[in-house]
Every structure is written in structure tokens, then in C-alpha cells.
Amino acid sequence: MEDGHQQAKPRSWKQNPEAVKADILAVAREEFAEHGLSGARIQKIVERTKSSKRMVFYYFGDKEGLYRAVLEDAYRSVRRQEGELDLDGLPPEEALLRLVEFTFDHHRANPEFIRLVAIENIHRGRHMADMSDLAELNSVAIATLSRICSAGIAEGVFRPDTSPLVLHWQISAMCFFNVANRHTFSENFGGDLFTDAAQDDLRSGIARSVLEGVRLRR
Amino acid sequence: MEDGHQQAKPRSWKQNPEAVKADILAVAREEFAEHGLSGARIQKIVERTKSSKRMVFYYFGDKEGLYRAVLEDAYRSVRRQEGELDLDGLPPEEALLRLVEFTFDHHRANPEFIRLVAIENIHRGRHMADMSDLAELNSVAIATLSRICSAGIAEGVFRPDTSPLVLHWQISAMCFFNVANRHTFSENFGGDLFTDAAQDDLRSGIARSVLEGVRLRR
């Protein structure tokens, strides 16, 4: 016990900035999704990381920088998933049905992302201002719907004033609410709507409402 | 500068527990709605109050107690507003239309409440567990819709499997989303949908979708 000398801990490592950043980002995403911007603790994040607190500030500047990176990353990866959906060639009604089903399932499968978006809305979208390249990713979603609408209108099955943006809004609204508000809704009205069976019904219900809302009746 | 003696500051005041509580609650509601549970600062709340920090803990125990009181109070006052809507005697389709319009306008007019609910969902509804008497207030909302549904089904204008709870879910979803997610939605797709004119269209669109979703076609 005489030696205060710190032994030559090898502490060897590989240089891999991207992996370190990705590691931090992944853990931070969970923490922010769980506790929000102010509720998240940087300490808690680094504890679950192979990295250190020092590196967080080294790469992301400050807490908000990390949060912004998390948000941007989440948006990007989610939009990439969405982009993989291919509805071309389907009849418009069928395409719309599929889109609703996909969105519904997708949101259900990604509650973490939903929470991040909800949190960002609490912050009034303040941190999304400079995420420039999201615009193109978003336009893809609308473009798909635009094609569906045009086809539907041309075929005379959709109302001529059908708006892709409004359609997207309606679909998003219900699919988002289903995940984001399930807790208060359950607390208020019971959990009956959140069993697997009921969720299937809910999904068809959304599809029907959205579809019947734009259907042209002769 | 020789005297450390504190002069006899009169510091006179009136005893008025209810007013003090109400004062704190009102300010706290704004602060929590703005910054969330963890983001809210008790100090900031007290600064805008005629009261002191000590009183917050005196009356509400701790920060979470205050938050819970705020949430409960907000729910109660909002449900009271909703309860004033009277739709009895209207034909079912008309009643449903009115309910959608009312809910849409109501949510738009109460963004602070919407934010509180969104925040509580981030906390997974943890703080609503013991708000016992909300159940009855909620059941009122469903009861109204139940009557509308029964009438609609009886008259043969609604599908026989129409569920009041699902209807409420759909209406809530879109009206809630419209306020809660307007920031990220605007950031992603522009603010076109949030002008007064577009909001009117959106509102009719919701009404149409909801209505056509339950309408029985012969």
C-alpha cells in the first residue's frame, strides 16, 4: 500500500470517431426519449456508453447539441424506413389502404421516435430549424401521396379537391395519437382499445374513415 | 454599516389559503405547460406569485405534488367546459358534426391543456393513477357519444357496429394532433395548414371523414 503510483493501465483503444459518436447517439436517444431534454442526465448517458463525458462535449458541444443530433438522426433513420415503402402500380384505394396500414404499424413499432417528436413539439420545434436536408426526405412522403391522389382523382374515385397534405395530416394524426396518447387515453377510458385485436379494428377504422372521406360518390 | 440588526420590517399580510393555493396553481400551470415537469423551475413559479417558495411545499408537498395538482385542476376545468355542450335532440349526423367542431375549436383554444396532456404522456400517465373522480367526468363524454351512436344506428344512418369509444378516439386524435404537433408538422411541411382558412377546411375534413367512416350505405 505504499505506492501511490498508478500502474501503467494499458488503456488501449482503436480510433473510430464514427463508432464513438454512434454509440453516444444511440444511448442518448434512449435517454432523451425517456426523460426529455431537461430531464435527461448526461451522466446517465455516458454511464451506459463505452465513452466518457468528455467525449460528449468533444463531439457535440453541449447538451442541446447532443439533443439536436439525436433528433436529426432519429428523423433521418425513420424517414429512410418510410422511403422503402413502394406503392406504385397499385390502384389508388388500395395504395391508400396500404399506406395507412404501414404508417399505423410503423408508428406502433417506433414509440421512441414518437416520443422524441412529442418532446420536440413541447419545445415548439425550436431545434428543428436548421435541419435543412429533412425537407427533401419529407417531400418524398408527400410525393407518394400526391401520385396516389392524382391517380384517384383521374380515375374518378377520389374527390377532385383531395389534398395530399391533408391526407397525410389525417393519417399521421391518428397513427401518432395512437402511440403518443395511449397512456392518458387508457387512464381515462380504459385500455380496451390497445389490445392487439382492438388495434386491428382501429387500424381498419382509420383506413375506412380516411378513404371514405375522400371517396367521390356519383 | 455597524449594525447587523434586522430592522423590524412590518411584513404584514392577510391570511387567505385558498387564494394563495389558486395563485400558485395558476402560475405553476403555465410554467409546467411551458417547460414540462423536469424543465419547470419552482423558483420561476414563485417569482411570478404573490407567495413564496416555502408555501409551495407547505401546500403541495413537493414538485411532483404541485404538478399533479396542476394536472388534475386542468383536467377538471376542461372537462367542465366540455360538459356544457348540449347535443340532445339533434339528429345524429348533425350532433356528430357539432361535436367534431366543438372539439376542434376547444382544443385549438386550449393549447396549454394540450401541452399538459402531451407532457403527461411523456411520463406515461404515471401521475394520473389516483385521480379517481376523473372517471365520471370522462364517462360523460362517452355517454354523449353513446346516445348519438344509438340514435344513429336506430335510424339506420350509422353502421350497426359503430363504437362510441372509437369515435371519440378518432375525433380526439385529429383535434389533439392539430394543436400538439403543429410545430414539427409546420417545420416539416410548411405552415399552410395552420392559417385560419386552412383550419376551417381541416375541420370540415375531419367531420367528413369521421362521419363517412360510420355512415351506413344501403
Place this chain on the structure above:
DNA sequence: ACCAAACTGAACCATCCGGTTAATTACGTC
């Protein structure tokens, strides 16, 4: 061999925050 960039680890700090202590004032009641 050399150098910039990546990385480590621990100490440090100012600030802030929720919560508490202790004393003072108001007020109903007997």
C-alpha cells in the same frame, strides 16, 4: 520519426434547485 487528431480520466467549478429550519404574524376562541 513526427504530428495532428482521437481519446482517456479525473478533478474542478459555478450555479442552480428542490427542500428545510426557524422564526414571525394572523386570527378564531375562550
Place this chain on the structure above:
DNA sequence: GACGTAATTAACCGGATGGTTCAGTTTGGT
């Protein structure tokens, strides 16, 4: 008007938190 309790105030505290700095070591490319 004395007394006890509830209401209210000012000052204070321990701990945690975001963020910084020091003092390096290791890696990998040239």
C-alpha cells in the same frame, strides 16, 4: 386579552448538474 394553531416569511443547505480544464496517452497516416 391570552393562547394555540394555522399561515406566512426570510434565510439557508446539501447535493447534483452541466460544463470545463488539466495533463496527458494512443493511434494512424505520411
